[in-house]
Amino acid sequence: MTTDDDSHILRTTSKRLVKGLVIIVGIMIVGTVIALSQWEHMHSVPPQSSKLKPEVDLSNPPGGVAPPVAAKSEAPAAKPKTDATLTILQGAAVQGSPAFNPDQLTVKKGNTILVDNADTMPHTVTNGKGASDATSGKLFDTSIINGGEFKVLETTNVDAGAHPFYCTVHPYMTGTLTVE
Numbered sequence: 001m002t003t004d005d006d007s008h009i010l011r012t013t014s015k016r017l018v019k020g021l022v023i024i025v026g027i028m029i030v031g032t033v034i035a036l037s038q039w040e041h042m043h044s045v046p047p048q049s050s051k052l053k054p055e056v057d058l059s060n061p062p063g064g065v066a067p068p069v070a071a072k073s074e075a076p077a078a079k080p081k082t083d084a085t086l087t088i089l090q091g092a093a094v095q096g097s098p099a100f101n102p103d104q105l106t107v108k109k110g111n112t113i114l115v116d117n118a119d120t121m122p123h124t125v126t127n128g129k130g131a132s133d134a135t136s137g138k139l140f141d142t143s144i145i146n147g148g149e150f151k152v153l154e155t156t157n158v159d160a161g162a163h164p165f166y167c168t169v170h171p172y173m174t175g176t177l178t179v180e
């Protein structure tokens with residue numbers, strides 16, 4: 001016959017075992033009650049990290065079958081068809097990081113450009129070399145585009161030529177729009 005101390009399985013009395021289980025289950029119940037009472041609040045105010053875009057587009061994996069996508073409560077506005085796309089890159093606000101893709105964009109006069117802010121920070125695409133440039137914003141200016149949003153630039157009234165542009169929030173973000 002083995003004593004409780006000898007057993008590798010049961011090193012305590014069943015009475016203490018039950019006591020321990022009651023404590024564990026009790027903690028789980030308290031945790032569940034707290035989580036459920038906060039559920040609506042957590043749902044309406046999700047943590048910032050849940051808004052970050054995954055690096056891989058899960059809805060369209062390369063060479064795979066798309067998994068079912070949970071219905072979103074608020075669908076993002078559909079992006080319009082434009083002649084060109086100018087993407088403001090994620091991390092563009094960090095000085096020295098690539099800001100625009102492409103940063104040298106060439107379009108035909110009259111073309112439309114989708115300016116897509118893929119970053120989480122607000123940015124602009126404003127013609128000129130900086131705030132002190134007298135022509136700043138005179139040819140084209142998206143004004144502030146919040147993170148994850150987009151605007152469409154028209155080039156109907158933009159003269160042919162190479163026009164430098166920058167971001168009024170982060171003037172070190174620069175590029176050139178060439179209109180032919």
Ligand SMILES: [Cu+2]
Nearest residue numbers: 123167169170
């Ligand atoms: Cu910016």
